[in-house]
């Protein structure tokens with residue numbers, strides 16, 4: 001699905017703009033999946049951007065379009081069927097099992113007050129399988145680890161079978177193996193035509209996985225383009241204000257880029 005932002009500017013209240021000059025066209029109408037990594041220092045506006053794309057916030061100027069349709073003209077239910085959202089993990093204060101929480105991802109299909117049916121349960125269990133935590137289906141969300149909960153949030157987004165996933169630091173708090181699980185799931189979803197926009201503080205992950213990258217810098221114009229063009233030693237050093245080096249590392253599958261802070 002094509003995602004486009006035109007002339008985006010956003011400010012909270014009367015403050016200085018958090019985002020300015022945001023414009024990009026990601027993906028196309030051919031149905032092939034793509035991955036966009038969003039990077040930038042703390043406070044650069046990454047989560048704000050995701051909230052704008054989700055329609056939780058409105059651009060002060062500019063607009064978002066999904067498949068050429070203005071996001072503002074889509075109902076919340078239409079948006080929920082198009083987009084899956086994986087927020088930063090915050091365990092809910094109410095007692096809910098992992099399966100029940102995953103079934104919440106199906107709400108656009110059965111309505112807020114409708115009961116999930118067998119189809120919803122099957123989709124939720126399949127999503128739990130995909131992220132490797134089906135064995136936790138009956139456990140309370142308040143009684144699993146933070147990393148396991150992060151995976152449950154991913155499953156909740158997958159349960160709706162969205163064409164586009166928006167993920168806010170999906171690998172944060174996960175161990176190496178589960179980070180790889182998230183990355184390989186995004187990769188295999190791309191192969192099935194599902195696109196992803198993911199915020200990450202790991203430039204290595206962006207270089208490994210992403211087709212495109214959006215680099216946000218505080219007070220600097222955002223840069224969008226092919227990930228290998230956007231994420232260079234120079235641009236990362238400038239955006240993060242620290243000397244960065246990119247090196248090739250030999251792994252059994254070939255060469256992988258690794259990004260090092262050289263200070």
Ligand SMILES: Nc1ncnc2c1ncn2[C@@H]1O[C@H](COP(=O)(O)OP(=O)(O)OP(=O)(O)O)[C@@H](O)[C@H]1O
Pocket residue numbers: 012018040041042043044045046047048049
């Ligand atoms: N609700 C709000 N009201 C006012 N200012 C806000 C609000 N939410 C965020 N901000 C400010 O907007 C700026 C961007 O915040 P945002 O959370 O989008 O950054 P981020 O790039 O996701 O940061 P991080 O990497 O730390 O998660 C920050 O300066 C933040 O203090």
